[in-house]
Amino acid sequence: MLVTSATGAVVLSEPYTGVDVVDGKVAPTRTSAAMVSETYGRLLAMQPARPRVHIVYFEFGQSVPTPESQARLPRILAEVSALSAGEAVVIGHADRVGRAEANEQLSWQRANAIRELLVGAGLAREAITVFGRGEREPAVVTADNVPEPRNRRVELKLR
Structure with a gap:
């Protein structure tokens, strides 16, 4: 500065x-x-706690977490259950394979799938904010129609 x-x-x-x-x-x-x-x-x-960030990866074209992410979900959901008055931001993403409109919808489906898991773990629905970013905010920049598993994700921020 x-x-x-x-x-x-x-x-x-x-x-x-x-x-x-x-x-x-x-x-x-x-x-x-x-x-x-x-x-x-x-x-x-008095500042709020820094959010804890978890990344959940998804199968190609689906709102189903990869086996590796599924194995981590119980630990993440246990953390959610331990939050006293928690809040979550859930941001869905997609890679650039397919039409942008379809990827937008898929990113929302992924985010909503994680939201339902959070609600099942005891987090109040109104404490969860959900976004779908489609292919607009890639973790790894690629050309159009290039599959990239790291872009098929949900970012989960817990506080």
Whole structure:
């Protein structure tokens, strides 16, 4: 980050650096994790927890998880069951094989399949947000009609 004034500029490129502006002049400053915790600890404690992200991969052209992902689902669903007042974001994706419209629909089907598993594990339906991205946000960029298993996925963000 670059902080500028009429009399100079300071580049902030390291943790716990900042600037003081006195009489229009910028001067670099340093702080520490302990000082940030002391000053802003209560505010930082109020932040929501970072989401835990799980990727579930799917069979070609289907809303059925791959065997590898199916093997991981019990652990993921146990984590969901342990959430006290959790929320989830479920984002379905598809590769670029086939028509874009069909891939859009398939991405929604995949996301909804995972949503139903989450509801079955005890997460309230209204705590789950579902999106279908079709082929628009690939994990691996490919040409059209190139199969890519890593793009046939659902991203599950739990908080």
